[in-house]
Structure formats: C-alpha cells, structure tokens
Amino acid sequence: MRNDSRTIFASGLEGVVAAETRLSSVDGEAGELIIAGFPVEELASRATFEEVIYLLWHDALPDSGELAAFREELGARRTLPGATLELLRAAAAERVGAMDALRMAAGTVSLGGAGGSYDEALVLVARMPTIVAAYSRLLDGEEPVAPEPGLGHAANYLYMLDGEEPGEEFVRALETYLNTVSDHGMNASTFAARVIVATRSDVVSAVVGAIGALKGPLHGGAPGPALDVVFEIGEADRAELVLREKLGRGERLMGFGHRIYRVRDPRADVLAAAAERLYATDGDGELYKLALEVEKTALGLLAEHKPGRNLQTNVEFYTALLLHGLGLPAELFGPTFAVARAAGWTAHCFEQQALDRIIRPQSVYVGSRDRRWVPLEER
Numbered sequence: 036m037r038n039d040s041r042t043i044f045a046s047g048l049e050g051v052v053a054a055e056t057r058l059s060s061v062d063g064e065a066g067e068l069i070i071a072g073f074p075v076e077e078l079a080s081r082a083t084f085e086e087v088i089y090l091l092w093h094d095a096l097p098d099s100g101e102l103a104a105f106r107e108e109l110g111a112r113r114t115l116p117g118a119t120l121e122l123l124r125a126a127a128a129e130r131v132g133a134m135d136a137l138r139m140a141a142g143t144v145s146l147g148g149a150g151g152s153y154d155e156a157l158v159l160v161a162r163m164p165t166i167v168a169a170y171s172r173l174l175d176g177e178e179p180v181a182p183e184p185g186l187g188h189a190a191n192y193l194y195m196l197d198g199e200e201p202g203e204e205f206v207r208a209l210e211t212y213l214n215t216v217s218d219h220g221m222n223a224s225t226f227a228a229r230v231i232v233a234t235r236s237d238v239v240s241a242v243v244g245a246i247g248a249l250k251g252p253l254h255g256g257a258p259g260p261a262l263d264v265v266f267e268i269g270e271a272d273r274a275e276l277v278l279r280e281k282l283g284r285g286e287r288l289m290g291f292g293h294r295i296y297r298v299r300d301p302r303a304d305v306l307a308a309a310a311e312r313l314y315a316t317d318g319d320g321e322l323y324k325l326a327l328e329v330e331k332t333a334l335g336l337l338a339e340h341k342p343g344r345n346l347q348t349n350v351e352f353y354t355a356l357l358l359h360g361l362g363l364p365a366e367l368f369g370p371t372f373a374v375a376r377a378a379g380w381t382a383h384c385f386e387q388q389a390l391d392r393i394i395r396p397q398s399v400y401v402g403s404r405d406r407r408w409v410p411l412e413e414r
C-alpha cells in the first residue's frame with residue numbers, strides 16, 4: 036500500500052474500506068459473520084429465504100402478514116416471459132455454460148419495463164431460480180417445469196428442477212445454504228453491483244454485472260472442484276496419498292483457505308451441520324463420512340504444508356457436499372450461489388442508491404511520458 040496526502044494505493048483494494056453497510060459484517064480474525072444483526076449461526080438454519088431477503092431489504096424481520104404478502108409478491112413474478120425462454124433454448128442448443136445463460140437471461144428482466152428499482156429487484160430475485168431450473172432441464176433435453184406460486188422460494192426451485200415437490204429436510208437444507216451465503220461484506224460481485232448502480236444505472240444492470248463477477252474461479256467457482264477431489268479420493272485410506280501428491284505438485288486444495296478468514300469460515304460450520312442432517316435422513320451416508328475424513332486429512336496436511344498460516348475449511352467444501360446431497364449437478368453450484376447472493380446484491384443496490392454517490396477511484400499512471408509522434412510511414 037502506498038499513501039501520500041491525497042491518495043492511497045492498495046493492490047486489489049486489499050484493506051480498503053469502500054462503503055458503510057448495515058447488511059453484513061465479516062470478521063476474518065474472529066471467524067464471525069453477522070447478517071443484518073444476526074450471527075449467521077442464529078439465522079441460517081431457522082429463517083426461510085424469504086425472511087432473509089425481507090430482512091436485508093427492510094432491516095427488520097417481517098411479521099406474519101408482511102411475510103405472507105412478500106411471499107405472494109415473489110411467487111407472482113416467477114414465470115419467465117416467452118422471450119427469456121427462447122433465449123434459454125438458443126443457449127442450450129449451443130451448450131452455453133449455466134452461469135453465462137443466467138447472465139444473459141437475467142438481463143431480459145428489462146423487457147416489458149419492470150417499474151422502478153424495488154420491482155426490478157423483486158422480479159430478479161423471483162425469476163433467477165426459474166431461469167436456472169429451466170436452463171438445467173433444457174440442457175438435459177427436458178421441457179422446463181412451470182413455477183408453483185404456492186410453494187416457497189427454495190421449495191419451488193427444487194420443484195422446478197425435477198418436477199417433484201421436495202421433502203421438508205431438502206427445503207430446510209437448501210434454505211440454510213441460501214441464507215448462509217445471502218450476503219458477505221464487500222466481496223467482488225457485490226462491489227461490482229455497487230459500482231454499477233452508483234452511476235444511477237439500474238438494478239438489472241447491477242445484478243447482470245455481479246453475475247459476471249461471481250462466475251470467475253477466484254470468486255464463486257470452487258465447490259465443483261472441491262467435490263471432484265472427494266470423488267477422486269474415493270476411499271478414506273487414499274486421502275493422505277492423493278492430497279500429499281496434490282500439494283507436492285504445488286496445487287491448492289479446493290475448499291480450504293480464505294482471503295479474509297484467518298480461522299475457520301463460520302459458514303463452513305453452518306453448512307457442515309446442515310449437510311450432516313441432510314445425509315442422516317437421505318443420501319449417500321458413505322460419501323458424507325468420506326468427506327469428513329478428507330477434511331480431517333487435508334487440515335493436517337495443510338498445517339504441515341504452511342505452518343503458522345492456519346489454513347482452514349472454507350464455505351465451498353460443505354457447499355459442494357450439501358448441494359450434491361440435494362441432487363444438484365456441479366454445473367448448478369455457481370448459479371445456485373447467484374440465486375442466493377441476489378438477495379445481498381439487490382439490498383446493496385438499495386443502500387448505494389440511498390447514498391447516491393458515484394464510486395470513482397483513481398489509478399497511478401506507470402506509462403511513459405516522453406513519447407513523440409512518429410508518422411505512420413516512418414514506423
């Protein structure tokens with residue numbers, strides 16, 4: 036970081052505070068995540084996802100009347116217009132990646148002119164699961180399942196994926212995931228959304244930009260590879276051999292380490308408990324046990340590999356296990372993260388709009404200053 040009296044330079048903006056927010060607080064030293072006043076452990080496994088969206092948007096939990104009205108408002112906006120479905124069909128014909136399809140289809144919310152920021156946010160949050168589920172089915176050569184307005188947000192997402200109403204444990208597990216990752220400080224996609232909306236651009240543009248940022252492997256892309264490693268290991272007694280080889284080749288162990296957390300990511304604990312409950316009632320109990328062994332072995336090897344750094348399990352390790360247990364294919368892990376984080380992105384848009392101040396940092400010019408023009412024929 037370089038400072039003079041008027042500017043601060045920090046590569047990657049590390050250590051720079053870019054906004055005040057009441058939405059979430061990430062304490063990397065203490066391993067603490069607060070979402071709108073609630074420790075994540077208190078909120079995630081109790082609230083419905085609609086309650087968390089409402090909390091982020093209104094800074095208060097809804098009462099029963101408000102919750103019923105909010106559920107209805109979202110439920111009424113889930114259906115995709117024909118143009119969005121046509122776009123998804125064209126994307127599926129070209130086997131476009133699911134995050135790219137989501138980014139393109141989320142932009143179609145501007146068709147038909149949603150009225151104002153709040154309505155844009157409602158439509159985005161309501162439609163994103165429909166887009167992801169429809170696209171997943173189209174990729175599999177199946178017709179999309181129409182949304183069911185009577186079901187909650189999470190239950191309806193699972194229903195649209197496979198056409199069957201999910202059991203209560205499945206809904207609870209998905210809601211726990213969605214709540215846990217609904218917001219997380221000034222992460223890259225949230226910052227992107229705030230930069231866009233700070234120009235007085237619209238919420239749809241901000242969310243489309245945020246989806247683009249989330250797609251990058253340094254941000255939202257680790258859970259698929261984390262699960263691949265568990266499958267590659269296959270048997271608990273192979274964990275040490277496989278993981279040692281990876282570290283020996285200079286590879287990083289996916290699902291471990293974090294830029295901000297210097298202790299265990301609190302979201303990993305919440306999702307580990309949810310995965311334990313899910314796999315106890317339904318699913319591949321052997322896979323869950325294997326994942327625990329892989330985690331234990333990885334932590335031991337990372338302590339040897341980087342003594343003093345305290346590399347711990349991050350949110351992605353148990354995300355992978357939980358979403359896999361819910362029957363989601365790995366290519367939907369990123370889009371499902373977006374479905375959850377849309378709650379935080381839109382809430383940050385409202386905060387930034389209230390502040391109404393453009394985000395405009397500076398750059399340090401490191402190019403030359405003494406060039407002289409050379410005519411084309413002399414170059």
Ligand code: ACO
Pocket residue numbers: 253254255257286287288289290291292293294295341344346349350351
């Ligand atoms: N496996 C092996 N070594 C690691 C790992 C890991 N998972 N994580 C960090 N290290 C090593 C680094 O290579 C570095 O070594 P060096 O000093 O020899 O270069 C050292 O530990 C310190 O690294 P950090 O400064 O703690 O890591 P950084 O902040 O640059 O990166 C990151 C954080 C990208 C999450 C990293 O830990 C990583 O690549 N993890 C694996 C990928 C992953 O799980 N990503 C999801 C993160 S959660 C999220 O973004 C929602």
